[in-house]
Amino acid sequence: MKNNLCLVYKKLFSFFGPQAWWPGETAFEVIVGAILTQGTNWQNVQKAIDNLKSQGVLEAKKLYALPEKKLAALIRPCGYYNIKARRLRNFLSFFIKGYGGNIRRLIQREEGTLRGELLSVKGIGPETADSILLYALNKPVFVVDAYTKRLLLRHRLIKEDATYGQVQDLFMDNLKKDVRLFNEYHALIVKVGKDFCRKNKPRCSICPLK
Numbered sequence: 001m002k003n004n005l006c007l008v009y010k011k012l013f014s015f016f017g018p019q020a021w022w023p024g025e026t027a028f029e030v031i032v033g034a035i036l037t038q039g040t041n042w043q044n045v046q047k048a049i050d051n052l053k054s055q056g057v058l059e060a061k062k063l064y065a066l067p068e069k070k071l072a073a074l075i076r077p078c079g080y081y082n083i084k085a086r087r088l089r090n091f092l093s094f095f096i097k098g099y100g101g102n103i104r105r106l107i108q109r110e111e112g113t114l115r116g117e118l119l120s121v122k123g124i125g126p127e128t129a130d131s132i133l134l135y136a137l138n139k140p141v142f143v144v145d146a147y148t149k150r151l152l153l154r155h156r157l158i159k160e161d162a163t164y165g166q167v168q169d170l171f172m173d174n175l176k177k178d179v180r181l182f183n184e185y186h187a188l189i190v191k192v193g194k195d196f197c198r199k200n201k202p203r204c205s206i207c208p209l210k
Ligand code: SF4
Pocket: 151, 154, 155, 192, 196, 197, 198, 202, 203, 204, 205, 207, 208, 209, 210
């Protein structure tokens, strides 16, 4: 398994090159993006984030001070905006009450403990929690998503019913616990998933992993 995962990474990296993920000027912006991106594409998330920036509210306490309806209106471009406004406020409540809205305090928290805390915030699931840990806080945690599962399944590296935790363990048990590697690997999987390993009609004949 270790060899398979290393080979996949090498092929993807040599084909696509570095992906420079995750887009965001600050760790807080990355967290907001991770919560807003659920079920939509990044262009729509970017529009929502641009709205928050143009209103000067892309800071934890300012965002939390907004009425929920106003917040929902600002993030409307990213879809499911009422649900996402509630989720964002749930996270902000946790972040401000538990950590004073201070990213450095969040970073100092031990990763397993923090992961458990994030998962206890209503609306934050494993993929979002792990995206926050890896991309915003530089913790060595592998992010699993639908692209990851599809690719591994099609290459018969997992079973159909593999859980999030089982897929994550596959990477974390077989690769060096390295933030840069996990960051790049996940981004490359997303890239090959979008360009080649599509849900319908995968483009295997021209894929770098053929
Ligand atoms: S498109 Fe085909 S070759 Fe490429 S990753 Fe998917 S299943 Fe593998």
